[in-house]
Amino acid sequence: MTSTLDAHLVVDRGTFSLDIDLHIAAGEVVALLGPNGAGKTTALRALAGLEALTAGYVSLDGADLDRPERRVWIPTEHRPVGVVFQDYLLFPHLSALDNVAFGPRRHGVDRRTARAQAAQWLARVGLTDHARRKPRQLSGGQAQRVALARALALHPKLLLLDEPLAALDARTRLETRAELQRHLTEHPGATLLVTHDPLDALVLADRLVIIEDGRVVQEGDATTITARPRTEYVAQLVGLNLYRGRADGTTVHLGDDGFTLTTTDRLDGDAFVAFRPAAVALHPEQPHGSPRNTWPATIAGIQRHGDNLRIQLTGPIPVAADITPAAAAHLHLALGQPVWAAVKATETRAYPA
Amino acid sequence: MPIALLLPATLGLLFLILPLAGLVIRAPWSTLPQRLTEPGVLTALRLSLQCATLATLLCLVLGVPLAWLLARVQFTGRRFVRALVTVPLVLPPVVGGVALLLVFGRNGLVGSWLDDTFGFTLPFTTTGVVVAEAFVAMPFLIIAVEGALRGADTRYEEAAATLGAGRWTTFTHVTLPLVAPGIAAGAVLCWARALGEFGATITFAGNYPGTTQTMPLAVYLALENDLDAAIVLSLILLVVSVAILAALRDRWIGST
Numbered sequence: 001m002t003s004t005l006d007a008h009l010v011v012d013r014g015t016f017s018l019d020i021d022l023h024i025a026a027g028e029v030v031a032l033l034g035p036n037g038a039g040k041t042t043a044l045r046a047l048a049g050l051e052a053l054t055a056g057y058v059s060l061d062g063a064d065l066d067r068p069e070r071r072v073w074i075p076t077e078h079r080p081v082g083v084v085f086q087d088y089l090l091f092p093h094l095s096a097l098d099n100v101a102f103g104p105r106r107h108g109v110d111r112r113t114a115r116a117q118a119a120q121w122l123a124r125v126g127l128t129d130h131a132r133r134k135p136r137q138l139s140g141g142q143a144q145r146v147a148l149a150r151a152l153a154l155h156p157k158l159l160l161l162d163e164p165l166a167a168l169d170a171r172t173r174l175e176t177r178a179e180l181q182r183h184l185t186e187h188p189g190a191t192l193l194v195t196h197d198p199l200d201a202l203v204l205a206d207r208l209v210i211i212e213d214g215r216v217v218q219e220g221d222a223t224t225i226t227a228r229p230r231t232e233y234v235a236q237l238v239g240l241n242l243y244r245g246r247a248d249g250t251t252v253h254l255g256d257d258g259f260t261l262t263t264t265d266r267l268d269g270d271a272f273v274a275f276r277p278a279a280v281a282l283h284p285e286q287p288h289g290s291p292r293n294t295w296p297a298t299i300a301g302i303q304r305h306g307d308n309l310r311i312q313l314t315g316p317i318p319v320a321a322d323i324t325p326a327a328a329a330h331l332h333l334a335l336g337q338p339v340w341a342a343v344k345a346t347e348t349r350a351y352p353a
Numbered sequence: 354m355p356i357a358l359l360l361p362a363t364l365g366l367l368f369l370i371l372p373l374a375g376l377v378i379r380a381p382w383s384t385l386p387q388r389l390t391e392p393g394v395l396t397a398l399r400l401s402l403q404c405a406t407l408a409t410l411l412c413l414v415l416g417v418p419l420a421w422l423l424a425r426v427q428f429t430g431r432r433f434v435r436a437l438v439t440v441p442l443v444l445p446p447v448v449g450g451v452a453l454l455l456v457f458g459r460n461g462l463v464g465s466w467l468d469d470t471f472g473f474t475l476p477f478t479t480t481g482v483v484v485a486e487a488f489v490a491m492p493f494l495i496i497a498v499e500g501a502l503r504g505a506d507t508r509y510e511e512a513a514a515t516l517g518a519g520r521w522t523t524f525t526h527v528t529l530p531l532v533a534p535g536i537a538a539g540a541v542l543c544w545a546r547a548l549g550e551f552g553a554t555i556t557f558a559g560n561y562p563g564t565t566q567t568m569p570l571a572v573y574l575a576l577e578n579d580l581d582a583a584i585v586l587s588l589i590l591l592v593v594s595v596a597i598l599a600a601l602r603d604r605w606i607g608s609t
Contacts, residue, residue: 050511076514089512093530102526106517154516 004028004190005158008056009046011039018042018214019056024158024190031193031205035233039214040194044160047192048083049076060157077106082156086163088147090135096122096146097131103154121149125183141172148183159184159191165200177203198237202226210234228351229274240274241319244353247271252350259316261293261343263350270353277310279347280321282331283340294342299335302328309333313341373591380588381581388585396563397571398589404479404567405547408486409494412543415487416494417536421524423495424502435499442492449488450556457484457557481558482565486547494536494543501535502528538601545597549590 005024011017018039024030034040045051047058049065057067064072065079082103090099100118105111122131125145135143144164151159164180165173181204184191195201201208202222210218210225210233218230229235235242245254247267253260254273261273281287287294297315304310309328313319319341323331331339381388388394423435441449457464457475467473475481509531513523529536551569558565560574568590575583 048511048515050514076511077517077519079515081515083512083515085508085512089506089509091509091512091527091530093533102513102518103516106513106519106522150516 004061005047005192006057006059007047009043009058010054010056011042011046011051012054016042016214018046020209020211020214020216022047022192022209024192026157026190027188028207029184029191029193029205031195031201031208032211033195033198033201033208033237034211035196038211040196040211041162042214043211044083044162044192044194047158048081048160049074049079080154080157082151082154082159084144084147084151084159084161084164087167088135088143090138090143090146090150092135095132095134096127096138096142099135099146100150100153103150107154117153118149121153122146125149125179139172140168141176144168144176145179148180152183152187155189157189159187159189161191161193161195163195163197164193165197166195180204210237227349228272230272230353235274240276241280242272242274243317244270244272247350247352250345250350254317257316259295261348262345263348264345265348265350267350267352271350272353273348273350275343275348277305277320277322278308279343280313280319280323281342282311282321282323282327282333283342284331286340287342292342292344293348294340297339297341299333299337299339302333302335313339315341376584376587376591380584384581385585388582389589391582393562393571394582394586394589397566397568397586400479400482400563400566401548401568404482404486405544405550407483408490408547409540409544411483411487412491412494412547413536413540416491416539416543417498417529420495420498420502421528424499425507438495439492441489442496446489446550446552446554447556450485450553453485453488453553453557457481476557477559477561477565479558479564482554482567485553485557486550489550489553490543490546493546494539497539497542498532498536501532501539504535505531541597541601545594548593 004026005022007022008020009022010019016039020039020043022030022032022043032040032043042051046053046066052073053066053068055068058065059067060080064070065074066072090096091102094102097115097118100121101111101114104114104117109117119128119131122128125148127142127145127149130138130142135146138146144167148164165177168176177200184204193201193204205222207221208219208225209216210231212231212233218225218234225234226238229238229240229242232242243252243254243261245252245261247269249266249268250263251260252263252267252271252273263273286296295316297313297319299311300314301312302309305322308322308324311321311323311333313321321341419438423431423438454461454476456462457467459465459468459474459476464475467475475484505528509527510523513527518526549569550567551573554565554567555570555573560566560570566574568586572583572586572590575586
């Protein structure tokens, strides 16, 4: 596979360092996912040329854009890279139409043609009626679409989206996400989507790259990542309890104090075990019977979680458990109360670490 | 409301308003139309408006880039340069006039070179008036524009770069429009200051009717032999100032 984008981003800023590999094929949408401060925005800025690399390289269709070791540096304005910024940064003094026409104008297209192209792009994002409006007269969703049209109007080889839906309210986000997905599918170049929202990543991207503290911690398609998280952060993103231990057949030893979980996957050596919070059952007494993992735990937190309650448990392992309000009422749950937690072996998944 | 505050507040207000009211009350209203059309008055007014406008243009051409430099470029001694720029703001204008004379005068550092090379003299010419006014008024523009530039979001400039705009295009197409309100406000302040300029002008450019005698100078001269003429001239300046204030009302005075 020949990548459109081939990059090894190294940015060293004393207290923080970013060091990640990124490869994106033409037409592919990759989500760069990570917690705040992981280096997502730094990576995006380095690709756009708004920040220089300390080492490594950025190469697009075989042409170097930044390679400090060979003193190659193409400034932002000469890179075939489009950016949709988090708060869109539409020029407030220009109409929606002139915002979109801005790029073509800077690339030598005459005013009339640039405006005609801009009008076509606004039509594609369904904003023909809003062409003359100033950015302050646009809603958040409309501004996002103008920003997308503005970036796409230059047919960038690489499109960068910085938290494109973060500034929208939940309802607008749903519609805009669906529309964004359509435009990203049509975009022939490579796309990098920077986000901290796992839903955006899962819906919009073909592949996920997850970074923490400036390093890639996991990479793959949505199915793999949701099924087999490899860090606490990823497990939280996909809503799983995750533990690391040593597998010995269907038994996984967690920690040093002899606590074990029984699974149905046979493994040997370092392993992860994951299970859903809804797979955890709580009992006032130690349960007996079917093959289960059971252990005594203490309730450390109770929160609303959708229609259910999410119970945080301490004990030999920290666990999140989702139970129905009815079950909670039956148990008379209270903070600090001791309970028994149980997880069926068939509900757990073990995989090599 | 405590009387200890209300009393001085009222006195303060009267103190500011009374002289202006006096100007209006004492104005020779009956002869006003013909006094306004006297050639001397019109000449001084035209010269004042022309010089203040030219000085403002000069300040814009030199001051906006300087404000940009102070706001956007990191260099050693920036704080010092910023302090230097504001010196004319606190300097007595007469001192400014003397300083200008020493540098741009016929025997001055730059003046003698200008005279030898181009046969061009600044002092006691209309151009000299413009230079004196610009010297005194430029800090007003620079401070306003620098503040606007510092307040402007530089990420718009980054967005422009990602759309293919170079540094200069970004400056003209994005930065300038973004800070346009600040530039306009600075230019109006600058123009008003230039219009009222007296000390530096009379020192550097003299007081020749038709070439260097601006309104404030004419007022001063008229005061010696024709009080009514002085009042009329002052009234005109008052009207112009109030008009400026009205134009800026929404920007500053109304923003409580």
